[in-house]
Amino acid sequence: VRGTPLEGAIVLTGAVPRSAVYDHIQMFDIGFLPHSNLFGSPVVMFEMMGLKVPLLMPALPPILDVHRDGDTALLFPPLDGERAVAKLTELVESAELREALAE
Numbered sequence: 001v002r003g004t005p006l007e008g009a010i011v012l013t014g015a016v017p018r019s020a021v022y023d024h025i026q027m028f029d030i031g032f033l034p035h036s037n038l039f040g041s042p043v044v045m046f047e048m049m050g051l052k053v054p055l056l057m058p059a060l061p062p063i064l065d066v067h068r069d070g071d072t073a074l075l076f077p078p079l080d081g082e083r084a085v086a087k088l089t090e091l092v093e094s095a096e097l098r099e100a101l102a103e
Contacts, residue, residue, distance in 0.1 A: 005089055025051050030091050030098065032056045033063075035078060041066060054101035056087055073101060 016024050031048035041062040048055055055073035057063045067073040074091060076083040091098055
């Protein structure tokens with residue numbers, strides 16, 4: 001995200017102990033999953049949903065089983081960094097969209 005409007009707005013924590021995961025998720029403005037697998041829904045997606053964090057996810061089959069783009073999450077083509085940054089920028093710039101997706 002260097003050189004984009006998002007520079008300076010993102011905190012990368014690295015790995016956190018399992019006992020601290022919910023504390024960290026509660027601080028998220030946006031839940032961003034850059035990639036996942038093709039055969040199972042990521043548990044962290046459900047954890048973020050339970051804590052009403054608006055989501056940005058790759059449009060992979062297990063995620064598409066749960067989410068609709070623009071309705072329950074923003075989705076981008078897998079491994080398309082340019083589109084992911086565009087959607088992330090959209091979320092950063094719209095409190096109304098973040099609130100709608102979180103609900």
